[in-house]
Amino acid sequence: MNEHATLNASVFSQLRQDILTGRLLPGERLRAETLRQRYDVGGSPVREALMRLEAEGFVVLEENKGFRVADISVAHLQDLSRTRVEVEGLALKWSIAKGGVDWESAIVASMHRLASVPKRLDTAGHEQNAVWLRYHREFHASLVAACDSPVLLSIRNRLFDQAERYVALSISAGGEVRDDVGEHRAIMDAVLSRDVEMSVVLSRRHIERTTQKLLAAMESRAVSA
Amino acid sequence: MNEHATLNASVFSQLRQDILTGRLLPGERLRAETLRQRYDVGGSPVREALMRLEAEGFVVLEENKGFRVADISVAHLQDLSRTRVEVEGLALKWSIAKGGVDWESAIVASMHRLASVPKRLDTAGHEQNAVWLRYHREFHASLVAACDSPVLLSIRNRLFDQAERYVALSISAGGEVRDDVGEHRAIMDAVLSRDVEMSVVLSRRHIERTTQKLLAAMESRAVSA
DNA sequence: CGTCAAGCGATTTTCGAAAATTCTTCATCT
DNA sequence: AGATGAAGAATTTTCGAAAATCGCTTGACG
Structure with missing residues (x-):
């Protein structure tokens, strides 16, 4: 490359x-x-x-x-999650306020791409997991792409990456990742209809649910390597 | 050291x-x-x-x-400011929710220290500016110290440092820094009385006013070195 | 028997010089 | 004159080895 x-x-x-x-x-x-x-x-x-x-x-x-x-821990994941809910919500709010038509189309496009990845992921090839992770990241990035604040966006991206590490670890440790196309589509709909309130709530729930899954995965198997 | x-x-x-x-x-x-x-x-x-x-x-x-x-610019300062208002507000909110008595006393203590620095700062010695900057930072840090979120706090600190660079540059370029003891005391009072709403508003105003001063200073003299 | 210190191996940290890259100058050709 | 490009200078990037530090073992002593 x-x-x-x-x-x-x-x-x-x-x-x-x-x-x-x-x-x-x-x-x-x-x-x-x-x-x-x-x-x-x-x-x-x-x-x-x-x-x-x-x-x-x-x-x-x-x-x-x-x-x-860097170590991982339940406390850190929870803290990350709490903070991410707020930051992502804010970025979403600003993005909705400033986004134009091209922003909207980019969202629709990345949603389509995300939905195109086959559902069964857990035991399937690492290959497909990587693809899904990438599309997933790109979808969420597209939602906040119009927020027009490099400072806020760089914070968001940092937090997102940190959180993604937990996801990747949970997958590579044999956990299954939920591919809630419906959940993502609901967020998209709320965002595209410029419903800030709803968008933020759905975004929060999305993050919190993922966190719950990850916490469960962490507690089930021994956390420390 | x-x-x-x-x-x-x-x-x-x-x-x-x-x-x-x-x-x-x-x-x-x-x-x-x-x-x-x-x-x-x-x-x-x-x-x-x-x-x-x-x-x-x-x-x-x-x-x-x-x-x-790294370069500075009006756009960056504005972006920084906007973001800082939100992050600082959030940290304040969480801190007020979780803070105990020791947190309160630390705030009172650092307020006292800040107020003890003589008022005229602009042309006075660099020495005193440095002291004021330090106490100022410590006062604001004490406000959010109880927020109990390392992740959020590290973000806040990063933004604070970035913003402080603009302040320092404005001072070293001959600008005067306002030492609004009253403004700080008002924030402290709101925080200590656990009035989240008021605290956040005052915090926002505090940041925005500082930003206005800095923007004025930047525009008055040629920004680029 | 336990504690402490000296010495040794493993590892990190730092330096100085070689390799690679970019920038500048200047001569050559159209 | 202007453009092209090749040699030389300045600077960054990378390497390999020296210096410093840490952790552990071992042996002496209370």
Whole structure:
């Protein structure tokens, strides 16, 4: 894809992806030598990538003791959820206020794409999970795309990614992800009819329900690796 | 202070401070060699610190072309402000809901400290400006300290720091900062009487008024260095 | 038997120099 | 004159090794 990118950037996105999709587990130690081999680069790019990820909250640095993948916890997921409900709601509100026709069509388009992914996901190939996750992210992104606030959007995206890590971990640990096409369509309808109140409520419920599933999944199996 | 910290951490906080207080100006180029001399360290700590600052939005990296101090703009300040009003309001709401007596006393204490700083600040020593800025930050932090949401708080802090950069730049460019003890006391009273509605409104007005002053200052003198 | 300290191996952190890239200058050609 | 492009300078990016730090083992001593 992006072949001419700098090594640091490449390691950054790979590492980020590996953490986000659960290929690197929460709490896992990130030894410099191991990572250098894994991505076939020197120490500097690795270290720089880790620093960026630390600022984004995907990685934790204990001084002179090295990096670890950020831990997950019930408390953190709940906190994330609470905050996300508010931020997503706000972004939705602003987006509805400012969105035009092209914004609407983009929503319809991404909804269509999301709905096109086959339903059974849990035990099906990782391939399809990845596709669904991508369309799902893009659908939700399209809803708030018109909010016209880079600051708010970057916050939203950060929170979304953090939450998606829990989803990915829950999937990769054998959990099934609900593909509530209906739920998404309801949100879309509310948004397209410019019903702020309803949109925010449905968005909140959507997030809260997902959180409930994730919490259940976390409690069922031992949380710690 | 923290003598045993790692070099990277030291450079990070110094660099951050230099940007936040306007010793390094928006858009200014950050050459590796210059910074190495300035902080008397090798290239690695500098680079790593810059990467972290980039993720925090204080620095911009153009690949293979180096780092620059993040630009400021009217649009960004307005966006920041709008977002901050909402986030700060939410944090206030949650804090009021959960705060106990110790939270209240901490607020009273920091209000007292803030009010103790002499009024005339503009042309007075940089020293006093720094003290006021610190007490000001601590006062506002104490208001939301009980919100019990690390996620929301970290967002709030990030936004606060970004906004403070505009304040510092406006001061260092010769502007005067209003020290509205009354305004702060009004917020405190509303918060301590657990009047969420009033607290949020006053908080909003406080932020918006500051923003107006900053915008005026930005337009009066040429924005670009 | 337990505690403490010294030493050793493993790991992180930092440096200095090599490799790669971008920017500048200047000569050449149309 | 203007455009083109190739050599050289400045700067960023990356590497590999040195320096510093941490954690553990081992052995001495109370």
